[in-house]
Amino acid sequence: MELTRTADLWWKTAVVYCLDVETFSDSNGDGHGDFRGLAQRIDYLDRLGVTCLWLMPFYPSPDRDDGYDITDFYGVDPRLGTLGDFVEFLRTARDRGIRVIADLVVNHTSDRHPWFQSARSSRESPYRDWYVWQDEPPPGADKGIVFPDKEKSIWTYDERAGQYYLHRFYKHQPDLNVANPAVRDEIARVMGFWLELGLSGFRVDGVPFLLETQGSPDAELLPDPHDYLADLRAFLSRRCGDAVLLGEVNLPYPDTMRFFGNAEGVGDELTMCFDFVGMQRMYLALARSDAGPLAAALRERPQPPRDGHWGTFVRNHDELTLDKLTESERKEVFDAFGPAPEMQLYGRGLRRRVPTMFGGDPRRIRLVYSLLYSLPGTPVLFYGEEIGMAEDLRAEGRLAVRTPMQWAPIRNGGFSTADPRQLPGPIPNGHYGPKQVNVSAQERDPDSLLSWIRRLIERYRECPELAWGRYTVLDTGVPSVLAHRCDIDGTVIALHNLADSDAEPRLSLDPGSVLTDLLHDEHTTVPDNGTVSLRLGPYGCRWLRLSQPAG
Ligand code: GLC
Numbered sequence: 001m002e003l004t005r006t007a008d009l010w011w012k013t014a015v016v017y018c019l020d021v022e023t024f025s026d027s028n029g030d031g032h033g034d035f036r037g038l039a040q041r042i043d044y045l046d047r048l049g050v051t052c053l054w055l056m057p058f059y060p061s062p063d064r065d066d067g068y069d070i071t072d073f074y075g076v077d078p079r080l081g082t083l084g085d086f087v088e089f090l091r092t093a094r095d096r097g098i099r100v101i102a103d104l105v106v107n108h109t110s111d112r113h114p115w116f117q118s119a120r121s122s123r124e125s126p127y128r129d130w131y132v133w134q135d136e137p138p139p140g141a142d143k144g145i146v147f148p149d150k151e152k153s154i155w156t157y158d159e160r161a162g163q164y165y166l167h168r169f170y171k172h173q174p175d176l177n178v179a180n181p182a183v184r185d186e187i188a189r190v191m192g193f194w195l196e197l198g199l200s201g202f203r204v205d206g207v208p209f210l211l212e213t214q215g216s217p218d219a220e221l222l223p224d225p226h227d228y229l230a231d232l233r234a235f236l237s238r239r240c241g242d243a244v245l246l247g248e249v250n251l252p253y254p255d256t257m258r259f260f261g262n263a264e265g266v267g268d269e270l271t272m273c274f275d276f277v278g279m280q281r282m283y284l285a286l287a288r289s290d291a292g293p294l295a296a297a298l299r300e301r302p303q304p305p306r307d308g309h310w311g312t313f314v315r316n317h318d319e320l321t322l323d324k325l326t327e328s329e330r331k332e333v334f335d336a337f338g339p340a341p342e343m344q345l346y347g348r349g350l351r352r353r354v355p356t357m358f359g360g361d362p363r364r365i366r367l368v369y370s371l372l373y374s375l376p377g378t379p380v381l382f383y384g385e386e387i388g389m390a391e392d393l394r395a396e397g398r399l400a401v402r403t404p405m406q407w408a409p410i411r412n413g414g415f416s417t418a419d420p421r422q423l424p425g426p427i428p429n430g431h432y433g434p435k436q437v438n439v440s441a442q443e444r445d446p447d448s449l450l451s452w453i454r455r456l457i458e459r460y461r462e463c464p465e466l467a468w469g470r471y472t473v474l475d476t477g478v479p480s481v482l483a484h485r486c487d488i489d490g491t492v493i494a495l496h497n498l499a500d501s502d503a504e505p506r507l508s509l510d511p512g513s514v515l516t517d518l519l520h521d522e523h524t525t526v527p528d529n530g531t532v533s534l535r536l537g538p539y540g541c542r543w544l545r546l547s548q549p550a551g
Contacts, residue, residue: 001488008242015461016311018053019055021056022058023424025038027040042096054380060076065169068205107210110172115127132175133164138215146168146169179213195240208249226269230263244272250324265305267305267308273311280323286337287336311378318349334350352400371541389406465487471486478497493546515534
């Protein structure tokens with residue numbers, strides 16, 4: 001396939017890497033990661049093959065939800081640096097060909113945001129209607145609570161305001177009223193501001209909640225929330241033609257599809273949606289050593305509109321949610337990958353990272369990342385995954401997977417020279433601590449996980465068919481093996497064995513065609529009867545390019 005096609009729709013073959021500036025690299029020894037520290041690490045990310053960085057919130061914040069509670073949408077948290085540092089970092093990233101997107105968290109603000117402070121002070125405040133108020137909590141206030149360990153309702157009474165306000169998340173995060181045109185204008189202004197500074201788009205936080213207008217007295221002003229999302233996308237595209245919206249939409253496939261928008265076959269809302277369903281079915285498949293649940297998800301997964309794409313991931317910054325599995329399926333995954341109560345969260349997810357979930361088995365860990373980079377969709381890696389960092393269960397809730405980046409086998413893992421008590425989170429000790437798991441050792445070791453991930457990223461970039469092709473799940477006669485092929489001009493086939501035993505999957509292909517192994521130096525010719533048997537070791541994987549014999 002012609003590579004020039006991949007430049008316009010860059011997101012389809014992007015290598016996305018998510019990080020929190022606060023936990024990545026501290027340049028001034030105050031215990032907090034910062035933009036200067038991150039800028040110094042750009043070449044590491046470039047060598048890894050990253051083409052797009054997703055920055056978690058870096059805006060001023062009281063930090064009661066790790067920065068997802070914002071008090072100023074136009075600034076940089078002083079602990080992380082200045083706006084000047086941000087621009088210098090961005091320029092350095094772009095120089096290496098790395099685009100940067102950032103979290104856009106506009107479903108809510110912090111309750112300390114000046115808008116909310118003004119809104120609650122009087123019914124006459126110009127900001128009163130920027131939030132959603134009611135005299136009595138509407139029915140169903142105890143439904144749909146995102147953080148059930150901390151909240152009992154999505155409506156909380158504010159003494160000063162004399163009314164209840166809506167908050168989908170924590171009570172210190174009042175929801176903005178997007179039905180109010182002034183709020184919509186402000187959200188566009190925020191996006192415009194960061195685009196002007198050079199961002200290539202946004203990861204949009206909690207999209208279904210953002211669009212929700214229930215409980216808002218202005219709801220009738222917003223005829224269809226999806227029109228609003230389409231307006232935002234149009235605004236984004238006018239300001240910056242190749243910018244993207246990558247949305248957090250954790251809903252069943254048919255509902256998620258609506259968020260791509262579909263004006264005459266072309267997506268006009270979110271550019272990408274995370275594939276939460278596929279991720280959960282992958283863990284179920286891995287727990288059962290049976291490719292079935294994942295194969296079914298891939299077969300079921302709708303095709304996004306023309307320019308849209310799925311975003312794939314195996315771990316993100318939140319709990320590893322299993323909310324789309326049935327009760328008994330979720331129990332299977334809990335039993336396999338996080339049986340102890342302290343490993344679980346909100347009754348629906350896990351607060352562990354990949355290596356510990358797989359008991360440190362390098363074969364299984366490598367298999368998971370081979371799936372990530374070969375399954376159709378844009379792979380999104382969460383910082384530290386590439387070296388096999390683990391969680392630290394001493395940290396509270398979701399923070400267990402957000403510990404500082406482990407650069408070297410030295411104090412604080414080389415993240416910071418500060419006193420360990422000043423760091424944003426604990427540094428894991430023992431088997432997964434920086435002495436055993438760190439960048440500097442793995443960079444020099446061709447057999448390290450880091451080297452494996454780099455190799456996968458290289459191959460993934462060499463095989464745009466994986467992203468652009470029409471994919472088909474193949475029948476191999478072996479239940480533990482997932483095989484899929486991607487076709488567009490060329491063909492790439494990937495096979496993954498989810499079981500701890502040898503497998504010999506069979507594929508039906510054109511006689512005489514040649515399979516070139518992209519991870520090992522091997523060729524196989526399809527015999528005359530058109531059935532080729534391939535070997536996979538326990539938890540083995542293979543990526544194969546199919547070509548016709550020369551002549
Ligand atoms: C999203 C984020 C999560 C955050 C929440 C509230 O779900 O992924 O980390 O706590 O929104 O902003």
